[in-house]
Amino acid sequence: MLFYTHLMIGIVAFILTKNFFSGGNEIIFFLLVLLASVFPDIDDGKSKIKKASGIIGSIISFTFKHRGIFHSVFMALGFFLITAIFWNSYYAFAILIGYLSHLFGDMITPMGIKIFYPLSDFKIRGWIRVGGIGEWVVLFGMVILIAKELLF
Numbered sequence: 001m002l003f004y005t006h007l008m009i010g011i012v013a014f015i016l017t018k019n020f021f022s023g024g025n026e027i028i029f030f031l032l033v034l035l036a037s038v039f040p041d042i043d044d045g046k047s048k049i050k051k052a053s054g055i056i057g058s059i060i061s062f063t064f065k066h067r068g069i070f071h072s073v074f075m076a077l078g079f080f081l082i083t084a085i086f087w088n089s090y091y092a093f094a095i096l097i098g099y100l101s102h103l104f105g106d107m108i109t110p111m112g113i114k115i116f117y118p119l120s121d122f123k124i125r126g127w128i129r130v131g132g133i134g135e136w137v138v139l140f141g142m143v144i145l146i147a148k149e150l151l152f
């Protein structure tokens with residue numbers, strides 16, 4: 001999925017889940033969901049997040065293959081645990097929600113993701129091509145859901 005589609009799926013994930021969590025600042029929670037919703041593509045040398053993250057992004061995208069460990073549920077859980085232990089479990093859930101929303105977005109594309117990589121090569125994939133008409137439908141649907149939340 002493309003950058004903006006991931007952001008929109010992240011915003012929808014935030015809207016759907018925010019009321020289940022409390023214990024901190026909701027704006028920080030929201031920003032963390034957004035950040036985590038685009039972060040996994042740091043393993044892609046051409047992604048916006050890789051370019052925005054400077055040398056760290058360069059090292060990660062050089063070292064790890066795209067849609068490998070950074071697109072597995074273990075990385076999502078790893079960031080969740082690290083944040084919960086060293087910072088705050090409320091914000092840890094924000095990162096988990098954003099991260100899982102990213103994995104969901106990539107899961108519905110034909111390339112799919114290896115959700116349990118590197119333990120298993122089991123792959124979940126869908127039929128929505130990146131940048132194709134299906135992605136625009138998803139993006140449009142997300143914008144409608146967000147607009148509905150903001151207006152009603």
Ligand SMILES: [Zn+2]
Binds near residue numbers: 001040041071102106
């Ligand atoms: Zn991705």
